[in-house]
Amino acid sequence: MLNDIVTGLGGVGLFLLGMEIMTDALRQVAGRGLRQALGRLTASPLRGAAAGAVATAVIQSSTAVSLITIGAVGAGILGFGASLGVLYGANIGTTMTGWIVMVLGLKLKLGTLALPLLFLAAMLILLGRDRVARAGRGLAGFCLLFIGLDMMQAATGGLGAWLSPEVLPGDGWGGRLLLVLIGAAIVALIQSSSTALALVLVLLGAGALGFAQAAALVIGFNMGTTATGLLASLGGGRAMRMTALANLLFNIGTAAMAFPLLDLVTPLLHGAWPGGDDQTALVLFHTGFNLVGAAVFLPLTEHFAALVARLVPERPVPLAKGLDRRLLADEGAALDAAQAVADRLRHKLFAALAQALGPEGDLRALSSVTVQGREAVAALGTFLSQVRIAPDRSHEAARHAALLHQIDHFQRLLERCEQRDRLAALRQETRLAREVAAVAAALRQDRVRPRLAGLIERRSRRYRRGVLLQEHAGLVAVTEVFERTDALRWLVRVTDHAARLSQHAREGR
Known part of the structure; x- marks a missing residue:
C-alpha cells in the first residue's frame, strides 16, 4: 500500500x-x-x-x-x-x-x-x-x-x-x-x-x-x-x-x-x-x-x-502598481508591466512640468510627483534587475535596454524638477516666453520630440550670446547673467531628457 x-x-x-x-x-x-x-x-x-x-x-x-x-x-x-x-x-x-x-x-x-x-x-x-x-x-x-x-x-x-x-x-x-x-x-x-x-x-x-x-x-x-x-x-x-x-x-x-x-x-x-x-x-x-x-x-x-x-470601482493607483513578481516568469509580460509603469510616470511628470511652466506657475503637482516618481523609479529599477532574458531574445533585450535608458532619464529629470529657482528665473524672463510656452505645450500633449530639443538648444545659444553682450555693455549684472544662463540650460536639459524619454518609451513598447 x-x-x-x-x-x-x-x-x-x-x-x-x-x-x-x-x-x-x-x-x-x-x-x-x-x-x-x-x-x-x-x-x-x-x-x-x-x-x-x-x-x-x-x-x-x-x-x-x-x-x-x-x-x-x-x-x-x-x-x-x-x-x-x-x-x-x-x-x-x-x-x-x-x-x-x-x-x-x-x-x-x-x-x-x-x-x-x-x-x-x-x-x-x-x-x-x-x-x-x-x-x-x-x-x-x-x-x-x-x-x-x-x-x-x-x-x-x-x-x-x-x-x-x-x-x-x-x-x-x-x-x-x-x-x-x-x-x-x-x-x-x-x-x-x-x-x-x-x-x-x-x-x-x-x-x-x-x-x-x-x-x-x-x-x-x-x-x-x-x-x-x-x-x-x-x-x-x-x-x-x-x-x-x-x-x-x-x-x-x-x-x-x-x-x-x-x-x-x-x-x-x-x-x-x-x-x-x-x-x-x-x-x-x-x-x-x-x-x-x-x-x-x-x-x-x-x-x-x-x-x-x-x-470593480475606480481607485487611485500608485505609480509603481503592476510590478508584480509573478510576471517575472514571462519576460515579455514583465517588460509590458514595466513599460506601463514608465508610461504612467512619464504622463504624470510631463503634466506636472507643463503646469509649472505654464502661466499659472503651479508647483503643487510637481512637488507631489517628484516624491512619488523617485519611489516609482527605484521600484522599476529593482524589478528590471530581476528580469532574466535569454541570449537569443534580441527583441526583449532591446526593450529591456530601452527601459533602463528611461530610468536614467527619469532620474536626471527628477533632479531638474527640484531646482525650483531655475523655474522662477525662466518665468520672469519675457524674451524666453515663446520657448517656455512651446515646451509646456509639448509636455502637456506628451509630444516632446528631438526636433524641439534641437530648436531650444539653438535658440539658447543665441540668447546666451545676447546676455553676454549685455553684460559687456554694463546693462546686466554678472550674477544676473549666471541666473539667466543657468535657467536656460535647465530648459534645454529638461527638453532633451523629455524627448529621449518619449523616444525610449516608443522603443520599449
Missing part, C-alpha cells in the same frame, strides 16, 4: 514537473508572438476567443495565457473588452491537454516510448544552446508527462483496494457540489488543472471514481485555474483587477451551467463516441461545457463587461 502511495505521488510530481518544463519552453518560443497576436487578433470577442483557444492549445496552459492577458491589459496592449474573448478561448484551448493525455497516454500508452526520447532530450539540453536547448526542454517535459502518467496508472492498481466511489462524497447533488469545491481547491493549490485532470482520468479508468464524481471534480478544476490570475491582479490597476474578476465570474457561470446537466448529458456523452468509455466521455464533457460557456457569454460580452466594471 505504502509503495503504491509513494509511486502515485511520484507520478503526480513527474507530471507536474513535465507540465511546468514543457509549458515554460513553449511559452518562451511563443511568448513574443503570442502577445503580438493577441494585440492584433482581438478586434471582436469572437476573434479573441479563437486567438485564446489557439494560444492555450499551443503553450498548454490556460493559467499562462490568462496571466499574459491580464498583464497585457495592465500594460494597455489589450482593452478590457477585448481581453474577455481571449479568456473565453483559453478555457476551450486548455481542454486539448485532456485529449492528449487520454489518446496518447492512456490509449496509445506512450510512456515506454518516452524513455528513449527523454535521453534524446537530455542530450539536446546538455549539448545544444538557445533554441536547440529550449527544444530539448520542451521534449523533456513532454516525456515526463507520460512517464508520470504511467506511474500514476501503476499506482492505482494497488490503491483500488481502499479508494472507491463509496469512499468519496456521495453521488447526490450535495456530494457533487462538495467535489466541485474540492476540485477548485486542488487546482488552486497545485496550479495545474492539466495534472489534476490526468489524475482523475487515471482514477476513473481504474474504477476509483464514478463518472459523475469525476465530472464534478473537473468543473471545480476550471474554477481553480482563476486563482493565479486573481493573485496576480492584486497589485495591478483597475483594468487588471476587472480582467481577473471577469475570468472568475466566467468560470463560475460556466460551472453553474454544467453542474445541473450532469445526469442529462451522461448518456449522450457515452453514446457520442464509438466504444463510449468513461474516460472519453469525461474529456468530451470537459470540452463541451467550455464550448457552451463561451457560446453563451460571447453575445453578452458587452453587458458582461459593464457588470464587471460596476463591481
Whole structure:
C-alpha cells in the first residue's frame, strides 16, 4: 500500500514537473508572438476567443495565457473588452491537454516510448544552446508527462483496494457540489488543472471514481485555474483587477451551467463516441461545457463587461502598481508591466512640468510627483534587475535596454524638477516666453520630440550670446547673467531628457 502511495505521488510530481518544463519552453518560443497576436487578433470577442483557444492549445496552459492577458491589459496592449474573448478561448484551448493525455497516454500508452526520447532530450539540453536547448526542454517535459502518467496508472492498481466511489462524497447533488469545491481547491493549490485532470482520468479508468464524481471534480478544476490570475491582479490597476474578476465570474457561470446537466448529458456523452468509455466521455464533457460557456457569454460580452466594471470601482493607483513578481516568469509580460509603469510616470511628470511652466506657475503637482516618481523609479529599477532574458531574445533585450535608458532619464529629470529657482528665473524672463510656452505645450500633449530639443538648444545659444553682450555693455549684472544662463540650460536639459524619454518609451513598447 505504502509503495503504491509513494509511486502515485511520484507520478503526480513527474507530471507536474513535465507540465511546468514543457509549458515554460513553449511559452518562451511563443511568448513574443503570442502577445503580438493577441494585440492584433482581438478586434471582436469572437476573434479573441479563437486567438485564446489557439494560444492555450499551443503553450498548454490556460493559467499562462490568462496571466499574459491580464498583464497585457495592465500594460494597455489589450482593452478590457477585448481581453474577455481571449479568456473565453483559453478555457476551450486548455481542454486539448485532456485529449492528449487520454489518446496518447492512456490509449496509445506512450510512456515506454518516452524513455528513449527523454535521453534524446537530455542530450539536446546538455549539448545544444538557445533554441536547440529550449527544444530539448520542451521534449523533456513532454516525456515526463507520460512517464508520470504511467506511474500514476501503476499506482492505482494497488490503491483500488481502499479508494472507491463509496469512499468519496456521495453521488447526490450535495456530494457533487462538495467535489466541485474540492476540485477548485486542488487546482488552486497545485496550479495545474492539466495534472489534476490526468489524475482523475487515471482514477476513473481504474474504477476509483464514478463518472459523475469525476465530472464534478473537473468543473471545480476550471474554477481553480482563476486563482493565479486573481493573485496576480492584486497589485495591478483597475483594468487588471476587472480582467481577473471577469475570468472568475466566467468560470463560475460556466460551472453553474454544467453542474445541473450532469445526469442529462451522461448518456449522450457515452453514446457520442464509438466504444463510449468513461474516460472519453469525461474529456468530451470537459470540452463541451467550455464550448457552451463561451457560446453563451460571447453575445453578452458587452453587458458582461459593464457588470464587471460596476463591481470593480475606480481607485487611485500608485505609480509603481503592476510590478508584480509573478510576471517575472514571462519576460515579455514583465517588460509590458514595466513599460506601463514608465508610461504612467512619464504622463504624470510631463503634466506636472507643463503646469509649472505654464502661466499659472503651479508647483503643487510637481512637488507631489517628484516624491512619488523617485519611489516609482527605484521600484522599476529593482524589478528590471530581476528580469532574466535569454541570449537569443534580441527583441526583449532591446526593450529591456530601452527601459533602463528611461530610468536614467527619469532620474536626471527628477533632479531638474527640484531646482525650483531655475523655474522662477525662466518665468520672469519675457524674451524666453515663446520657448517656455512651446515646451509646456509639448509636455502637456506628451509630444516632446528631438526636433524641439534641437530648436531650444539653438535658440539658447543665441540668447546666451545676447546676455553676454549685455553684460559687456554694463546693462546686466554678472550674477544676473549666471541666473539667466543657468535657467536656460535647465530648459534645454529638461527638453532633451523629455524627448529621449518619449523616444525610449516608443522603443520599449
